[in-house]
Amino acid sequence: MKLIETVDHKSPYFIAEMSANHCGNLDMALAIVHEAKRAGADCLKIQTYTADTMTLDCDNEFFRIKGGLWDGYRLYDLYKEAATPWEWQKTLKDECDTVGIDFMSTPFDAGSADFLESLGVQAYKIASFELVDIPLIRHVAQKGKPMIVSCGMGSFDEILLAVETMLEAGLGRERIFLLKCVSEYPADPADMNLATIADMASRFGVRAGLSDHSMGPLAAVVAVSIGACIVEKHFCLNRRFRNPDSAFSMEPAEFAQMVAMVKEGQILRGEVSYTLTEKERSSLVFRRSLFAAKDIDKGEMFTEENLRSIRPGYGLAPKYYDGLLNSMAERDYQRGEPIQDSLPTN
Numbered sequence: 260m261k262l263i264e265t266v267d268h269k270s271p272y273f274i275a276e277m278s279a280n281h282c283g284n285l286d287m288a289l290a291i292v293h294e295a296k297r298a299g300a301d302c303l304k305i306q307t308y309t310a311d312t313m314t315l316d317c318d319n320e321f322f323r324i325k326g327g328l329w330d331g332y333r334l335y336d337l338y339k340e341a342a343t344p345w346e347w348q349k350t351l352k353d354e355c356d357t358v359g360i361d362f363m364s365t366p367f368d369a370g371s372a373d374f375l376e377s378l379g380v381q382a383y384k385i386a387s388f389e390l391v392d393i394p395l396i397r398h399v400a401q402k403g404k405p406m407i408v409s410c411g412m413g414s415f416d417e418i419l420l421a422v423e424t425m426l427e428a429g430l431g432r433e434r435i436f437l438l439k440c441v442s443e444y445p446a447d448p449a450d451m452n453l454a455t456i457a458d459m460a461s462r463f464g465v466r467a468g469l470s471d472h473s474m475g476p477l478a479a480v481v482a483v484s485i486g487a488c489i490v491e492k493h494f495c496l497n498r499r500f501r502n503p504d505s506a507f508s509m510e511p512a513e514f515a516q517m518v519a520m521v522k523e524g525q526i527l528r529g530e531v532s533y534t535l536t537e538k539e540r541s542s543l544v545f546r547r548s549l550f551a552a553k554d555i556d557k558g559e560m561f562t563e564e565n566l567r568s569i570r571p572g573y574g575l576a577p578k579y580y581d582g583l584l585n586s587m588a589e590r591d592y593q594r595g596e597p598i599q600d601s602l603p604t605n
Contacts, residue, residue, distance in 0.1 A: 260361050260381035260382055260405075261301050261302075261361055262301075262302070262361065262381075262382055262405055262407075262436075263405060263433070263434075265301060266436075266466060266488040266489070269488075270525075271468075271483045271487065271488060271489065271490055271521055271522075271525065272301050272302065272468070272488060272489045272490070273299060273300045273301050273302070273489075273490050273491075273492075273514075273518055273521075274300065274301070274302045274303075274304050274363070274407075274489065274490065274491040274492070275291075275295035275298070275300035275302065275303050275304065275492065275494035275514060276304045276305075276491055276492065276493045276494060276508075277291050277295075277303060277304065277305050277343070277493075277494060277495075278305070278306055278341065278343075278493055278503075278504040278508075279340065279341035279342075279343075279502040279503045279504040279505075280493070280494065280495035280496070280500070280502055280504055280505060280508055281343060281502075282500050282501075282502050283340075285344075285347050285350070287496065287500070288343070288347060288351060289350070289351070289354050290496060291303070291494065291495070291496060292351060292354045292355055292358060292360065293354075293358060294494075294496060294511040295360060295494055295511075295514070296358045296359065296360045297511065297515070298494075298511045298512075298514040298515040298518065299514065299515055299518035299519070300360060300494070300514065300518075301360065301361055302360060302361035302362070302363050303351070303355050303360050303361070303362055303363070303494075304362075304363045304364060304365065304384060304491070305343045305348065305351060305362075305363075305364045305365075306341075306342070306343060306364060306365045306367070306386075307343070307345065307348065307364045307365065307366050307367065307371040307372075307374060307375055308338065308342060308366075308367040308368070308371055309338075309339075309342055309345070310335050310336075310338040310339035310342060312367060312368045312370065312371065313334070313335075313338045313367055314334040314335050314338060315335065316335045317333075317335065318333060322334045322335065324337070327444065328444045328503075328506060328507075329503060337503060340502070340503060341502070341503045341504065345374065348364065348374075348375075348378060349378055352378055352379075352380070361381070361382075362380065363380060363381075363382050363383070363384055363407075364380060364383070364384065365383070365384040365385065365386050365389075366383060366395070366399060367386070367389060367395070368395060369394075369395065369398045372395070372398055372399050372402070376402055380404070381404060381405070382404050382405040382406070382407065383399050383402070383404055383405070383406050383407070384406075384407045384408075384409070385399065385406060385407070385408040385409065385421075386409055387409040387410060387411030387412055387413065387440050387442050387470070388411075388412070388442070390408065390409070390410060390411075390412070390413045390417055390418070390421055391413075391417055391421075393420065393421070393424050396408070396421055396424050396425060397424050397425075397427075397428050400424065400425040400428035400429070400430045401428045401429065403429065403430065403434075404434070405434040405435075405436065406425060406430060406434065406435055406436070407436040407438060407468075407489065407491075408421055408425075408435070408436065408437055408438065409438045409440040409470045409491075410437055410438060410439060410440055410459070411440035411441055411442030411470070412442050415462075418437065418459075418463065419463065422435060422437070422463050422465065432464055432465050433466075435465040435466075436465065436466050436467065436468060436488070436489055437459050437460075437463060437465055437466075437467045437468075438467070438468045438469060438470040438489060438491060439451075439452075439453065439455050439456045439459060439467065439468070439469050439470070439482070439487075440469070440470035440471075440472070441472060441473075442472075443472060444472055444506070444507050445472050445473055445474050445506065445507035446471070446472040446473040446478075446507075447473075448473055448477070448478065451473060451478055453469070453478065453481050453482050453485060453487075454485065456468070456469060456482055456485060456486055456487050457485055457486045460486060466488050466489075467486070467487060467488070467489075468482070468487040468488050468489025468490060468491070469482040469483075469487045469489065469490050469491065470491040471490065471491065471492050472493070472507050473507075474507065475513075475517075476513070476516060476517035476520050476521070479492065479517050479520075479521050480517075480520050480521050480524045481524075483521045483524060483525055483528075484524050484525070484527075484528050490517075490521065492508075492509050492514060492517065493507055493508035493509065494508055494509055494511075494514055495508035495509070495510060496510070496511070497510055498510060543572055544571050544572050544573065545570055545571055545572060546570065546571070546572035547568045547569060547570050547572065547577050548568070548569070548570075548571065548572045548573060548574035548575060548576060548577065548597060548598075549566060549567070549568055549574040549575045549576075549577065549579060549580060549583065549597070549598040550566075550567055550568075550569050550574050550595065550596065550597055550598060551565060551566065551592035551593065551594055551595065551596045551597075551598060552564065552565050552566060552567040552569075552594065553565040553594050554591075554592065554593055554594050555588045555591065555592040556588065556591055557588055557589065557590050557591050558587050558588065559587065559588050560585055560586070560587060560588075561583045561584055561585065561586055561587075561588060561598075561601070562584065562585070563584065566580065566583060566584065566598065568580055573597040573599075574597030574598045574599055575597075575598050575599060575601075575602060579602065579603055582603030583598070583601060583603050586601070586603055588601055589601045
């Protein structure tokens with residue numbers, strides 16, 4: 260799996276989250292694998308659950324969604340519609356192996372985690388809503404695989420408890436990744452607070468990234484520029500294929516554009532440097548320097564009238580201007596000649 264290797268080399272790791280965008284069609288799910296690879300994703304992620312492992316088939320007020328993208332849905336019906344059939348999941352993993360992209364899934368209970376372990380997955384994702392499911396986090400951490408944990412809705416204490424649980428289960432900090440996430444669908448940019456990413460990494464002593472439900476590439480570009488090592492975005496073939504996740508998912512061309520922009524942004528961020536580039540060195544000649552503004556005879560005093568700081572940069576640096584004023588020229592200078600041989604001694 261490329262996760263650890265990629266982030267160790269200071270490159271962002273891109274996760275394409277399929278979620279419900281398969282629309283209940285295995286061929287569409289397999290097409291998403293190929294399109295995610297072409298768009299620059301390092302990993303195709305799914306979710307492993309059934310409606311019965313997520314909730315009760317119940318119709319009272321507690322189990323009906325009020326407001327938001329899924330207003331009016333019964334929880335059971337939403338999860339039944341969005342679920343990725345378990346019998347597909349080995350096929351999807353094999354397809355990811357074939358095209359050369361990592362495969363990952365989010366388990367939502369111990370049974371789904373054990374099923375994924377039987378498939379030979381190399382890492383696990385914990386969803387924001389399961390951040391507080393400490394028994395699940397402990398169960399998954401005991402498998403010893405890298406864990407990526409979304410922290411949407413999470414308070415500082417809740418995140419801390421999740422991290423402590425993973426550590427106590429024997430998982431090393433180098434295998435724990437926290438993702439800043441806003442559990443809004445789609446997320447409002449005003450609610451993103453991406454500065455939390457660097458603080459999260461510092462406070463919890465692990466690496467951090469972004470699980471992004473906002474529209475467009477901007478949040479990902481900003482996040483990586485301030486230290487995010489993982490970017491997760493929902494991914495679909497086309498938003499016109501309606502499903503519970505399509506409205507806030509990226510199409511392949513959009514995902515590819517995001518990857519390109521993030522990588523360009525990372526190049527722009529670069530590293531701390533006060534060293535001139537080769538191209539800058541070639542521009543030094545256009546700096547200001549000291550020139551004779553009039554003919555100057557040897558032994559004549561430099562004055563404000565015959566000495567000027569101008570472009571180009573063939574003469575002494577302007578910092579010597581004050582020292583040369585009222586000192587004697589050591590040789591003749593013609594107007595327009597750079598001052599090079601009269602370096603002041605004081």
